[in-house]
Amino acid sequence: MGNHSDGSPNHSGTVATAGQNEVEKFQDPGIPPHRLRLADTDPKAAKRAERQVALLFGLSVVGTVIFLVAYFAIDLGEDAGIATIRLQNALLGVGTAFAMLGIGTGIVHWAKALMPDHEVSEERHAIRYEEDRVAAVRIVDDIVEETGIKRRPLIRNTLLGAVALAPLPAIAIFGDLGPRPDEKLAHTMWAPQDGNLKRLARDPDGTPIKASDVTLGSAFHVIPEGLNELHEGKLNEKAKAVVLLMRLDPSSLNPSAGREDWGYNGIVAYSKICTHVGCPVALYEQQTHHLLCPCHQSTFDLTQECKVIFGPASRPLPQLPIAVDDEGYLVATSDFKEPVGPSYWERDMHERSNNS
């Protein structure tokens, strides 16, 4: 019975109802009386606090010395390994920390132990005074009146029009930040060049891949042949053209009508750029034939033409039609039939024009 903290409903813990008026309130007893600290009454304690503050400031000096020694004495020469850099970094950290914390804790200790700790009460002033407000309103009225803007709507309206249009050049001048997108996103390097089909090459060294190299269950990161020889825009092309090449048991692939000849002997190639927001779909689960994007976990099923089976992507990975050339190398028979990577406003338009 002695314990009231469980709030028995018949006691004071009841929820007040809306109709119940508080008749009176507790009076504010004012700021609690000031309590003296040890250092206020005992000169020895004050002296001790003084020495502690001085000691902390002294520690700061030690920290500064540590920093300087670490900076000048540790040599980051040619043969310095990562361990040396880590050591220097740690010592610079310790030195700075001592230097700063020494000053900081010293000052705070000084303030808390030795400076007056009387709480003071100060009146708040009104943010604005009625007198000022009235005067300000009058001033504004006078200013508006003297310009005569209300009496001369022609001036007002033409000014508004001019001011509204004047920022347009400031927007237009950014027009050369970038080129127009046109159809750049619709095409990749895989399109045959001068009638020559592009070979599939290993990423990153660029050596072409023979169909016979691709054993059952293996996966290759693929770039188009010639990508590494590009001098300009190499990363731009790579960001669209990277492909994953895998070989499955042909019976587990279920190509839809029109895609029967896009693979070769169970070897299929799909764009590596996720159709969600463009991360590389770099994880291949050999057993389940799932492709997983490590950024947002979109999961694509290779046996269903990379249909989305989990995650935020909404569209299958585009497939690259491949075949084998006379020398046994894998080649792309055409560009992707649709734009690769994340969706964009004009995407469907580009896909239609690619296929027409």
Added chain:
Amino acid sequence: MSAATTAEPAFVAKTKAGRVTDFVDSRVGGSGILREFGRKVFPDHWSFMFGEVALYSFVILLLSGTFLTFFFDPSMAETHYDGSYVPLKGVEMSVAYSSSLDISFDIRGGLFMRQVHHWAALLFVASIAVHMLRVFFTGAFRKPREMNWVVGSVLLILAMAAGFTGYSLPDDLLSGNGLRIIDGVIKSIPIVGTYISFFLFGGEFPGTAIISRLYMLHILLVPALILLMIVLHLFMVVVHKHTQYPGPGRNDNNVVGYPLGPVYAAKAGGFFFIVFGVLALMAGFFTINPIWNYGPYDPSPVSAGTQPDWYIGFVDGALRLMPGVINGFHFEYVIFGFTLTLNVLLPALVPAGILFTVMFMYPWIERWITKDDREHHVLDRPRNAPTRTAIGMAGFVWYCVMWAAAGSDLIATHFHVSLNDVTYWLRTLFFIGPIIAFIVTKRVALALQRKDREIALHGRETGRIVRLPHGEFIEVHAPLDEYKRYKLVGFESPKVLPAEPNEHGVVTGKEKRRAFLSKWFFEDRVAPATPAELEAAHGHGHAAVEASEDSKSLTH
């Protein structure tokens, strides 16, 4: 000092410091400022220091960032690495990445400065966020501080912008993937998305322009805006004077605390060095963003378990939570021949949009519901505003669910659970988490209020058990002194404000909605204890016992 500030014609300062002060004062008139601010009173509370942490982190960011600009080269031109980090020797990379590696390995103290800068950036956003939570839960955003709340919210967005633009600068694999995701999100914007992407990157992703453009934003535009907002923020703090927690001697007409000089200035100034020291320790011992492990940006590889900096996490998490296909319904579809990709657009814009819109508007929403147009300088203890606290926790939990979703893969691998299950759970929590948080928080707040009433009326438990002559055991409760009691009872508990007719005598639909919300806001309330109740509690037949116990009362 005080002698120097009295400007009399024949005044001659006695000390050297006095003469310098007098020299400056007679030319710029600083004595008025000093007179106004030298002894200005600031309330003291540990929770007021989060804003200070943010300010100091920003100063440290400016200092360390300036150092980094001396060595960083934001060019995306191709180069072959020739520095002292052996594993990357001869690797083709951008000049930006190469100079970031040089800062890390070939410039003494460079790695330290990079780590100080990155840790300070993380702390900057974190302290702003915590500071805003403090301001929200204590009701410090109420009149007259609504505009300062808005400035603070803008600062949060700018801090995130500063963080993101800086994160991308080293042009390493991880930050490049971050940009890739941003590019994907931008491309999902209807009509203009593709153009914005091409304009931002100067052509196709990744192009050769983005790093230098982000660099300009990161070191010039965004910090300048942050600085401007900080000036506005602090100016308003001075105009309003600081809020204070409720307690004896504190009311809306005064400000109780320590004078700026010397105590408050010393504490706040000393605190700067403490923040700096702690950041230095972190930079010295905890590696952050080891760009040398990631390699240069390449659109093909990616490492599993990639994480953005923490403050971008909630957007990334929202992107992960959104399903692309539900029961055969694709969130990407074609309208009038154009592609609308809602599976990217919705999660990228909607949750963040809701969070920031509600955040910006909340002071006005609450003011409309409560019709409270008074100035508030005394804070609410969060328990004394149960519905507001519950709203805040609901939003916080919603944010945290999205944030946790950004680490869904790490949760799955760390706890050995299925990644898909983690996602399904988080998708559920995305919807019900805030509701549970609201209900639980409101109940906890009301319970704490009841507990406060209990203590105010019956005193605190002493743990001392006494056996009365007739055999009953009771626990002795010690009454509170009037100062402690006032802290528990000195608050307002507004009541439901029913719909009121306007000047034409009509109760509008809007007013009815307001009244409904007011009911929702204030219908569950615990009134503060009153002196009459205290009287009643004491007149419970224990007067004799209390008297004999000498300042210790017995109740049950």
